[in-house]
Amino acid sequence: MGDITVNQLHGIVLRESESDAILEIDANTYQSISELLSRLRRQAFDGMENDLRDSLVNAMSDLSGMLLRMRLEKASKSANVDTNNLVDEERYILDAYEEQQERLALVAAATSKGKTQLLKYVSDRYRSRMITVRLLKDVDTLTGSDYESYGPFEAEDVATIPYVNARALMSQGSATRIRWTD
Incomplete structure (x- = not known):
């Protein structure tokens, strides 16, 4: 073009x-x-x-x-x-929307059909996923949701840690998520 x-x-x-x-x-x-x-x-x-x-x-x-x-x-x-x-950029966004709809249907169906094991699997998988963050402040060693030790970290360090722990650090203003597009 x-x-x-x-x-x-x-x-x-x-x-x-x-x-x-x-x-x-x-x-x-x-x-x-x-x-x-x-x-x-x-x-x-x-x-x-x-x-x-x-x-x-x-x-x-x-x-x-x-x-x-x-x-x-x-x-x-x-x-x-x-x-x-x-175009590809639009398909990228639409694919994420479709995945969201599939996840919604999966959780709703598992809940309504009493598939507790499937819900436990979804929950465990969600909690155990790892994400990459950039630390904004010094952070002492932390025990991850997977019971592994992470850190200590200094400001500007980049680390891949369990999502649950990353979310806690982000809510405290101690970290920011790094996405592959950043």
């Missing part, structure tokens, strides 16, 4: 809003928008030109968010909509 302009993006959003179908867009649309916004943010201007750049960045950001939300809403709200025109 190359460079995209605010007018082109506005046209894409307008066409998408006027259609019940998910329209075909270039597979690199979000990457093109991201590259343009990144270039714009790096440019330094004075006074009014800086304000214009900020307005353009905000408009492009708002339009891209609207496009994403519109297309995902169409895909998730109607079983009759053809999702073949979704």
